[in-house]
Amino acid sequence: MIVQALAFYLFAAVTVASAVMVITAKNPVHSVLFLVLAFFNTAGLFVLMGAEFLAMLLVVVYCGAVTVLFLFVVMMLDINFVELRQGFLQYMPLGASVGIILLAELAVVMGGWHFAPEAAKAGAAPIPAIETMTNTHALGAILYTDYIYLFQAAGLVLLVGMIGAIVLTHRQRAGVRRQVIRDQINVDVQEVAEFKKVESGKGV
Amino acid sequence: MSGLPNLTPALPEIFMACVAMALLMVGVFMKGEAKKVTRTVSYLATGAMVLALLLVTAFSTTAGTTFNGLFITGAFPAFAKVLILAASALTLLMSRDFFENANVTRFEYPILAVLATLGMMMMVSANDLIALYMGLELQSLSLYVMASIMRNDLRSTESGLKYFVLGALASGMLLYGSSLVYGFAGTTNFEVMAEMFAHEQDSVHGPSVGLIFGIVFVMVGLAFKVSAVPFHMWTPDVYEGAPTPVTAFFASAPKVAALSLFVFVMMGAFGDLAAQWQQIVIFISIASMALGAFAAVAQTNIKRLMAYSSIGNVGYMLIGLAVGGAVASGAETQQNGIESMLVYLSIYIIMTLGTFGCILAMKRGGDNVENINDLAGLSKSNPMMAAALAIFMFSMAGIPPLAGFFGKLYVFQSALEAGLVSLAVIGVLSSVVGCFYYIRLIKIMYFDDAEEDLDRQVGTEISMVVAAAAIVILAFFIYPGFITDSAAAAAAGLFAG
Structure with a gap:
C-alpha cells in the first residue's frame, strides 16, 4: 500500500511540475520535451488506477504521434515565440476574469449537481x-x-x-522526374553505354 | 455472443458508404482526362443517391432500432432522409456545369458530397449522443473540404477556414453539453435518457442545474449548425465565399439534417424538459426572423442575400419546434407544430434549389456573376428564367397561392393554436420586411435596364431543376397532400414512440 502511495505522489508531483515547465520554458523544444515527461507520468498514474490500456494509448498516441507532430510544427514553422508572448500582461486581466467567471459557473453546476435516480443502473457496459x-x-x-x-x-x-x-x-508538379523501375530494367545496354577499346599509353 | 446486428434498417447508409469507397477507386484508376473522369464519378454519385432514396423508402420507414440501439429508423428519419437525398442529388447534378466552367475538375467533389450526405443520414438516424456526434462530424468535415474545393481561389479557401474554425467551436460546445447530460443520466441513449428525464421536471428539488447547462450547450451546438441567431455569424461569409454549387448544397441538405436532428433531440431525449428549452427556442426563433429580415435589406451580393434569407427561414421553422415544446397545449398541438415545420422545411428546400439554379445560371461572357444588379433586364434576355425566379421570390415572400405562403400559414396557425401569439405576430411582421428584398429582385429583373445582358445559354440540368421546382411551387395549392401527408406521417411517427 505504501509503495503505491509513494508511486502516486512521485508521478503526480512530476506531472504537475513538468506541466508547469511546459508553459514557462523559454525554448519551445524544451516545452515539448517536458510535455513528453508529463505524458509519461500521467501514463504511470493510469497504471496505478488499473487502466493499463489508457496508459498504453497515452504513450503510443501522445508521446509517439502528437508530440512528434508538435516538434515538427515547432521546428519547421519559424514562429517567433517571443513575439507571441508580447502583450501577455496586457491581456491577462481580461483572460483571468473570463477564467474566473467560468470557474464560478462550473462551481454553480457542480454545487447543484445530482444524478438521475436510475443513472447508476443505466451504465451500458459495466466494468468487468x-x-x-x-x-x-x-x-x-x-x-x-x-x-x-x-x-x-x-x-x-x-x-x-x-x-x-x-x-x-x-498537386501535380511539372518537371518532376519519377523513378520508373521497369524502364530502368528494360534499358538496352547497347543504347545507353558506349564501349571503347582503350589502347595502353594513349588514353581516350 | 450476440451475432451480427440487424443490418437491413441501415441498408441505405451501408450502400452509400460502399458507393463512396467504390467511387474513390473509379476516380483513381479510371483512364482518361480529368474532365471525363469527374463527369462519370459525378453521374454515378447522383445515381447512387437516387438509389439510396429508393432504399430508404423500402427499408427504413418502419420504426425500430438496430446496432445496439444506436441507430433508429421510422417515419420521421425516413422523411428527412428522402429530403436530404433528393436535395443532395439535385445540387450535385447542378454543380457539374459550374465546375467544368471554372476548370475545377476534381472527382473528389462528388465523393465528398456522397460522404457528407451519408453523414447527414447518420445524423437524422442517431439515437445516441455519440452516434449524433459521429454523423455530425462526418458531415461537417466533408462540408469544410467542399467549401474550399477551389483551393486557388482566395474566397473559397477563406470560407472553408472560417467554417472550419467556427464549426470546431460548435462541436466543442456540443461535446461539452453532451458530457454534462451524460454525467447526469449515466447513458448516451436517447430513449433511456428520456425515461430518466420523465420525472425530473416535477421532482422535489427541480431539474438539476448541471443538466440544464448540458441541454443549453447541446442547443448552442445545434443552433450553430442550423445557423440560427445568435450563432449565425459564419453563414453570410461562408455562403458568399464558397463556390455557388457548394452554397446551394449548404443551403439545402445540411439544413434538413440539422433541423431534423434539432427536433429529434429536443422532442425525443429532452421532450419532458420542454419547459426548460422552449423559451430558448422562442428567443432564437424571434432573433433569427428579425435579423434575417433586416440584415438582408442592405445586401448587394445575391449569395449573401440568400444566406440572410436562410437565417430568417430557419427562424420561421423554429416556430414549429417552439410549438412542439408547448407541453401545456396537448400532444395534438405539439404534433401540428412539428408537422408545420416539416412542411415549411420541404417547401423551403424546393424554393432554395430553384433559386440557386437561377443563381448558377447567372453568367456573363461565360463567367458567373453574383451581384443583384446583374439581374437587370433578365426578363428580356431570358424570360423563362426571370419568370421562374419571380415565382421563387414571390413564394419566399409568402404571396398566395404559391407554396411559400402555405408554409408560413401552417407555421403561424400552429403557433396561434399553442397560444404563442407573439411568435406569430413577429413572424408576420418580419415576413413583411422580407417582402421588400424579395420583391426588389423582381423589380430589378423586370423594370431595370441592363447595361449588358446575361448569357442566354443555360445548362440542361439546371433548367430542368429550375423548371421542376417552379412547377411544384406553383401547383402546391392544387394538391398540398403531396407534401403535407408525408409530413403528417413523419410528425406522428415522432410522437408515437
Whole structure:
C-alpha cells in the first residue's frame, strides 16, 4: 500500500511540475520535451488506477504521434515565440476574469449537481472485474460488437480527413522526374553505354 | 455472443458508404482526362443517391432500432432522409456545369458530397449522443473540404477556414453539453435518457442545474449548425465565399439534417424538459426572423442575400419546434407544430434549389456573376428564367397561392393554436420586411435596364431543376397532400414512440 502511495505522489508531483515547465520554458523544444515527461507520468498514474490500456494509448498516441507532430510544427514553422508572448500582461486581466467567471459557473453546476435516480443502473457496459478480464480485452469486446456502428463511423470520418488532406494539398508538379523501375530494367545496354577499346599509353 | 446486428434498417447508409469507397477507386484508376473522369464519378454519385432514396423508402420507414440501439429508423428519419437525398442529388447534378466552367475538375467533389450526405443520414438516424456526434462530424468535415474545393481561389479557401474554425467551436460546445447530460443520466441513449428525464421536471428539488447547462450547450451546438441567431455569424461569409454549387448544397441538405436532428433531440431525449428549452427556442426563433429580415435589406451580393434569407427561414421553422415544446397545449398541438415545420422545411428546400439554379445560371461572357444588379433586364434576355425566379421570390415572400405562403400559414396557425401569439405576430411582421428584398429582385429583373445582358445559354440540368421546382411551387395549392401527408406521417411517427 505504501509503495503505491509513494508511486502516486512521485508521478503526480512530476506531472504537475513538468506541466508547469511546459508553459514557462523559454525554448519551445524544451516545452515539448517536458510535455513528453508529463505524458509519461500521467501514463504511470493510469497504471496505478488499473487502466493499463489508457496508459498504453497515452504513450503510443501522445508521446509517439502528437508530440512528434508538435516538434515538427515547432521546428519547421519559424514562429517567433517571443513575439507571441508580447502583450501577455496586457491581456491577462481580461483572460483571468473570463477564467474566473467560468470557474464560478462550473462551481454553480457542480454545487447543484445530482444524478438521475436510475443513472447508476443505466451504465451500458459495466466494468468487468479486473480478475476476470483485462481492460484492453473488455474494451475490445464491446468496441467490435456493441459499438461496431460507431467504430465504422469513426473510420469513415478518418477517410474524409484523408481525402480532404489530399484534395486541399496535393498537386501535380511539372518537371518532376519519377523513378520508373521497369524502364530502368528494360534499358538496352547497347543504347545507353558506349564501349571503347582503350589502347595502353594513349588514353581516350 | 450476440451475432451480427440487424443490418437491413441501415441498408441505405451501408450502400452509400460502399458507393463512396467504390467511387474513390473509379476516380483513381479510371483512364482518361480529368474532365471525363469527374463527369462519370459525378453521374454515378447522383445515381447512387437516387438509389439510396429508393432504399430508404423500402427499408427504413418502419420504426425500430438496430446496432445496439444506436441507430433508429421510422417515419420521421425516413422523411428527412428522402429530403436530404433528393436535395443532395439535385445540387450535385447542378454543380457539374459550374465546375467544368471554372476548370475545377476534381472527382473528389462528388465523393465528398456522397460522404457528407451519408453523414447527414447518420445524423437524422442517431439515437445516441455519440452516434449524433459521429454523423455530425462526418458531415461537417466533408462540408469544410467542399467549401474550399477551389483551393486557388482566395474566397473559397477563406470560407472553408472560417467554417472550419467556427464549426470546431460548435462541436466543442456540443461535446461539452453532451458530457454534462451524460454525467447526469449515466447513458448516451436517447430513449433511456428520456425515461430518466420523465420525472425530473416535477421532482422535489427541480431539474438539476448541471443538466440544464448540458441541454443549453447541446442547443448552442445545434443552433450553430442550423445557423440560427445568435450563432449565425459564419453563414453570410461562408455562403458568399464558397463556390455557388457548394452554397446551394449548404443551403439545402445540411439544413434538413440539422433541423431534423434539432427536433429529434429536443422532442425525443429532452421532450419532458420542454419547459426548460422552449423559451430558448422562442428567443432564437424571434432573433433569427428579425435579423434575417433586416440584415438582408442592405445586401448587394445575391449569395449573401440568400444566406440572410436562410437565417430568417430557419427562424420561421423554429416556430414549429417552439410549438412542439408547448407541453401545456396537448400532444395534438405539439404534433401540428412539428408537422408545420416539416412542411415549411420541404417547401423551403424546393424554393432554395430553384433559386440557386437561377443563381448558377447567372453568367456573363461565360463567367458567373453574383451581384443583384446583374439581374437587370433578365426578363428580356431570358424570360423563362426571370419568370421562374419571380415565382421563387414571390413564394419566399409568402404571396398566395404559391407554396411559400402555405408554409408560413401552417407555421403561424400552429403557433396561434399553442397560444404563442407573439411568435406569430413577429413572424408576420418580419415576413413583411422580407417582402421588400424579395420583391426588389423582381423589380430589378423586370423594370431595370441592363447595361449588358446575361448569357442566354443555360445548362440542361439546371433548367430542368429550375423548371421542376417552379412547377411544384406553383401547383402546391392544387394538391398540398403531396407534401403535407408525408409530413403528417413523419410528425406522428415522432410522437408515437
